[in-house]
Amino acid sequence: MTARPNPGTPAGEPLLDCRGVSLAFGSVRALVDVSLSAREGEITAIVGDNGAGKSTLVRCVSGIHRPDSGHIEFDGAETSFHSPEDAREAGIETVHQNLALVEDLTVWQNLFLNREVVRRLGPLAVLDRRAMRARAKEMVSKLAVNVPAVRSRVRRLSGGQRQAVAICRAAGFSSRLVIMDEPTAALGVQETARVEELIRALRDEGHAVMLISHNFAQVIRLSQQVWVMRAGRCVGGRRTAGTTGEEIVALVTGALNR
Amino acid sequence: MANATLAADDREPWTSRLRDAGFWAEWAALVGLVVLVVVFQVLNPTFLSTGNIASMLLAAAILIVLAVGQTFVIATAGIDLSIASTMTLGAVVLGQAYSAPWGLPLSCLLAVVAAALAGMVNGVIIAWGRIADFIVTLGMLSAASGLALILADGKPVTIIDPALLALSTGGLGIFGWSFVIAVVVALVAHAVLFHTRFGTHLLATGGAPESARAMGISTQRVKIAVYTISGTLAGLAAILLVARIGAAEPASNTSFLLNSVAAVVLGGVSLFGGRGTIIGPVIGALLLVALVNGLTLLGVSQFYQPLAVGVVVVLAALLTRFQR
Ligand SMILES: Nc1ncnc2c1ncn2[C@@H]1O[C@H](COP(=O)(O)OP(=O)(O)O)[C@@H](O)[C@H]1O
Ligand SMILES: [Mg+2]
Numbered sequence: 001m002t003a004r005p006n007p008g009t010p011a012g013e014p015l016l017d018c019r020g021v022s023l024a025f026g027s028v029r030a031l032v033d034v035s036l037s038a039r040e041g042e043i044t045a046i047v048g049d050n051g052a053g054k055s056t057l058v059r060c061v062s063g064i065h066r067p068d069s070g071h072i073e074f075d076g077a078e079t080s081f082h083s084p085e086d087a088r089e090a091g092i093e094t095v096h097q098n099l100a101l102v103e104d105l106t107v108w109q110n111l112f113l114n115r116e117v118v119r120r121l122g123p124l125a126v127l128d129r130r131a132m133r134a135r136a137k138e139m140v141s142k143l144a145v146n147v148p149a150v151r152s153r154v155r156r157l158s159g160g161q162r163q164a165v166a167i168c169r170a171a172g173f174s175s176r177l178v179i180m181d182e183p184t185a186a187l188g189v190q191e192t193a194r195v196e197e198l199i200r201a202l203r204d205e206g207h208a209v210m211l212i213s214h215n216f217a218q219v220i221r222l223s224q225q226v227w228v229m230r231a232g233r234c235v236g237g238r239r240t241a242g243t244t245g246e247e248i249v250a251l252v253t254g255a256l257n258r
Numbered sequence: 259m260a261n262a263t264l265a266a267d268d269r270e271p272w273t274s275r276l277r278d279a280g281f282w283a284e285w286a287a288l289v290g291l292v293v294l295v296v297v298f299q300v301l302n303p304t305f306l307s308t309g310n311i312a313s314m315l316l317a318a319a320i321l322i323v324l325a326v327g328q329t330f331v332i333a334t335a336g337i338d339l340s341i342a343s344t345m346t347l348g349a350v351v352l353g354q355a356y357s358a359p360w361g362l363p364l365s366c367l368l369a370v371v372a373a374a375l376a377g378m379v380n381g382v383i384i385a386w387g388r389i390a391d392f393i394v395t396l397g398m399l400s401a402a403s404g405l406a407l408i409l410a411d412g413k414p415v416t417i418i419d420p421a422l423l424a425l426s427t428g429g430l431g432i433f434g435w436s437f438v439i440a441v442v443v444a445l446v447a448h449a450v451l452f453h454t455r456f457g458t459h460l461l462a463t464g465g466a467p468e469s470a471r472a473m474g475i476s477t478q479r480v481k482i483a484v485y486t487i488s489g490t491l492a493g494l495a496a497i498l499l500v501a502r503i504g505a506a507e508p509a510s511n512t513s514f515l516l517n518s519v520a521a522v523v524l525g526g527v528s529l530f531g532g533r534g535t536i537i538g539p540v541i542g543a544l545l546l547v548a549l550v551n552g553l554t555l556l557g558v559s560q561f562y563q564p565l566a567v568g569v570v571v572v573l574a575a576l577l578t579r580f581q582r
Binding site: 062063064083084085086087088094096098099100101102103104105109113114116118124125126127129 | 449452453454455457458459461462465466468469470471472473474475476528532533
C-alpha cells in the first residue's frame with residue numbers, strides 16, 4: 001500500500017521507509033503488510049487502538065524483532081538488524097513504552113548504557129566515570145525543569161524524570177531517528193507539556209521523530225504526518241495539516257477506510 | 259526526594275544516611291562482624307590473638323574466592339549451586355595430574371581449566387537453552403561431583419609439594435599467602451564490576467534484562483561470562499583447598515556451597531540481581547568464618563555451628579528487605 005498524494009507532501013526521500021512489513025507471533029498476526037515512512041525534521045505520528053501493532057512495529061525498526069517479510073529501508077539502504085545494537089549503530093534510538101531503564105543504576109549509567117566512555121590503561125579499558133558524569137549533566141541540563149541529579153538511581157526518579165532521562169538518552173549519541181512509544185501515556189498534565197517541548201526540540205534539531213500516541217489532540221498539536229494502524233495493518237496516512245481529529249478517529253475505529 | 263535532587267549532585271550527607279534503615283541493611287555484614295568480634299573477644303581473649311587471626315584469615319581465603327564467584331552470578335539474578343562440586347572436580351583434576359606426574363604448574367592450570375569449562379557449560383546451557391539457573395547448576399552439582407568420583411576412583415590422593423605447603427603456611431606476617439591471593443581476587447573483581455563496561459552490563463543484565471537487551475547488550479554473553487568466571491574461581495579455590503588439606507579428595511564440600519551463598523546474602527547483594535558489591539560478600543565470608551571459629555573456641559559443640567550459620571543468614575536476609 002502506498003500513501004495517496006496528500007496536501008503538503010514534502011519532496012525528497014524519507015529517512016525511514018517500511019514496506020510490506022509483516023510479523024506473526026504464532027497465530028497472532030501482529031503486523032500485516034505495514035507500509036509507512038518518516039522524514040527528517042518532522043514528527044511522524046502513529047496512532048491506533050491497543051493491540052493494533054504499534055509497539056511491535058517499533059520493535060521491528062529498533063532491531064528487537066525481525067519481520068517475517070517486508071523491507072525496512074533506513075537512509076536509502078535496506079536494513080537487516082540482528083539486534084538493537086545494530087539499529088543503534090545505524091542511528092536509530094528508541095524510547096520504549098517501558099523506557100528500558102535500569103532502576104538500580106544511576107542516571108548517568110543509564111544514559112551511557114552500552115555507550116560507555118572508556119580510558120585506555122595499556123591493554124585495559126577502564127570506565128571514565130568522571131567524563132560520563134560531566135557529559136550526563138550537560139545532557140540532562142537541557143531539560144526545562146526538575147532536572148534529575150545524574151548520580152541518583154533511576155529508582156528514585158518521578159515518572160516525568162524517568163521519561164526525560166530516556167528521551168535524553170535517545171537524543172544523544174548522534175541519533176538520526178528517535179522513536180517514542182507512548183512517551184506521555186503515564187504522565188500528568190505538566191509533565192506531558194514538558195515532554196512535548198522535548199519532542200519539539202528534537203524535531204527542530206533535525207531529527208526524524210516517530211511518535212506513537214493515543215492522544216489525538218497531542219498528535220494534531222505536534223505531528224506533520226499521521227499514520228493509522230488497526231488490527232496489525234496500516235489503514236491510512238494523512239498530512240496532519242490536511243486532516244482533522246475527527247477524521248483520524250474515524251480511521252482508527254474503522255468508520256472510515258483509508 | 260525528587261525536588262531535593264534539583265540542585266544536589268552529590269550523595270546524601272553521612273548523618274542522614276546513618277538514620278536510614280537501608281544503610282544498615284547494606285552494611286549488615288560489617289556491623290555483624292564487629293559485634294561478633296567484640297562478643298567473642300570478651301568471652302575468650304585468645305580470639306584476637308595473632309595466631310587465631312592468622313588461622314581465621316587462612317580459613318576464610320577459600321570462602322572469599324568462592325563468594326566472589328558467586329557474587330558475579332547472583333548479581334545477574336542467577337545462582338551457581340555447582341560452585342563447590344566444581345571446586346571438588348578441580349581438586350581431583352589437580353590430584354590426578356600431579357600424580358601422573360605432570361608437575362605442579364601444569365596440574366594447577368588443568369584444575370582451573372576443568373573448573374572453568376564446567377562453569378562455561380553452565381552458562382551456555384542457561385543462556386542458549388533458556389533453562390532456569392538453579393536447575394542447570396543443580397544438574398552440574400551432581401555431574402561435577404560424579405565426574406570427580408569417577409576420575410579419582412573414589413579415593414583421595416595425598417599431595418606433598420613444597421610450593422603448595424608454602425601457600426598454606428607462609429605469608430606476609432599474619433596474612434597467609436592463600437588470604438593474600440583471595441584479597442587480590444577480590445580487588446580485581448571489584449575493578450571488573452565497577453570500572454569496566456562488562457561490570458555495568460552485568461548489573462544491567464541482573465537488574466533489568468529486557469532493558470539491557472533493548473540497549474543492545476547481549477545478556478546471553480554476560481550470562482556465559484559470569485558462569486565461566488564462577489567456574490574459574492572455583493578452580494582457583496580448588497588449588498587453595500588442596501594446599502590446605504594436603505590432599506585431593508572427591509568429597510562433596512556442601513558446606514562451601516551453602517556458605518558461599520550465605521556470604522553473598524550477608525554482603526547485601528540482592529538475590530534478584532542488579533545490585534551488589536564485592537566488599538560486602540568478602541566481609542560476609544569473614545563473618546561466617548569468625549562465627550564458626552569463635553563458637554569452636556568457646557567449646558560449643560560442632561553440631562551447633564550449622565544452626566548458628568543458618569540463623570545468621572536468615573536474619574541477614576530479613577535485613578535486606580530494608581535495602582533501598
Ligand atoms: N512478544 C509477543 N509475543 C506474542 N504476542 C505479542 C508479542 N508482542 C505483541 N504481541 C501481540 O501483538 C499484538 C500487537 O501488540 P502491540 O504491538 O503491543 O500493540 P500496541 O502497541 O499497538 O498496543 C497484540 O495482539 C499483542 O498481544
Ligand atoms: Mg504499545
